[in-house]
Amino acid sequence: MSEKNRDGKRNARDRLAVEREKQRAADRRRRTLIVGASVVCVLGLAAVIGIVAANSGKDSGSTASGPVVAPSGAQGKDSLAIPVGKDSAKSTLTVWEDFRCPACKAFETTYRPTIHELTDSGQMRVEYHLVTLIDGNLGGSGSKRAANAAACAQDAGKFRDYHDVLYENQPEETDDAYSSNAKLIELAGKVPGLVTPTFRACVNDGTHDSWVAKSNKAFQSGGFSGTPTVLLNGKNIYQDSTLTPAKLKQMVEEANKK
Incomplete structure (x- = not known):
């Protein structure tokens, strides 16, 4: 050659x-x-874990004092779950989420129509657990303030509608706009009948702040890696890269046949 x-x-x-x-x-x-x-708003990075550990007991999401006041109708261990749907539903979707978390918004935007369909038809109920991961990671109090406001909406029987409004109007992750009670009350105006003197007082007084802090501690001790964490009948399903709204519906229908 x-x-x-x-x-x-x-x-x-x-x-x-x-x-x-x-x-x-x-x-x-x-x-x-x-x-x-x-994928998720991650808790598992070493640097983040260090920050969370250093701020344990310091950040506004975990220092709420006073009696733990669960919102009306809260269920589960320590009454930390806000239920949506019929108690008679055979399947349960458990969702741990943070109103400041962009991945939580992505999940809600993609799966909300299917979740509404399954809950409205009685095939599935949802148990929402509210956490303050972003407050701990980035500072601020928007996660806690929004979670308290959502719990106040639960007291008024309007949690689902207000929950959806908060995600539809979610600010940028680094923008702590939800730390403003006035902003949260303004957004509540998008839910007919929600803004009442009782709701305003609940939001401004932080009635459920200690309950939110307790929910966040349950998240931390649960060994979850980030938000959203989504469990169907106890099985973590959101980590499945093949999950789609259609597959979620299929999984619920198959589970209900058993």
Whole structure:
């Protein structure tokens, strides 16, 4: 083989190797973007764990004092779950979420129509657990203030509608707009009949702050990696990359047949 041919083949192999490395790098970037944009608001990073540990007992999401006042109709252990749907439903979807968490908004936006359909038809009930992960990670009090306001809406029998309004109007993750009670009451105006003197007082007085703090502690001790954490009949399903609204509906229908 001539020297020229050997050089040509070597150059071709080198170019191929370079192209393969470029493709691998692109694949890595794509996977990173997918995980960062849509999976969870993560608690598990070492740096974040260090911050949370250092701020344990310090941040506004975990220091609420006073009696623990659960919202009306709260259920489960320590009355930390806000139920939506019929008690007679055979399947239960458990959702741990934070009103400041963008991944929680992504989950709600994608799955809300299906969740509403399944709860309205009596096939499934949802148990919402409210946490203050973003307050702990980024500072501020928007997670706690919004969770308290949502609990106040539960007292008025309007949790689901207000819950949806909060996600539809969610600010940027670094914008602590929900720390303003006035903003939360303004958004409550989008839910007919919710803004009453009782609701205003509940929001402004932080009636359920200690309950929110207790819910957040339950999340921390539960060993969950981030929000949203979604369990169907006790099984974590949101980590399944193949999950879709249609698959969720199928899973509920199959579970209800058993």
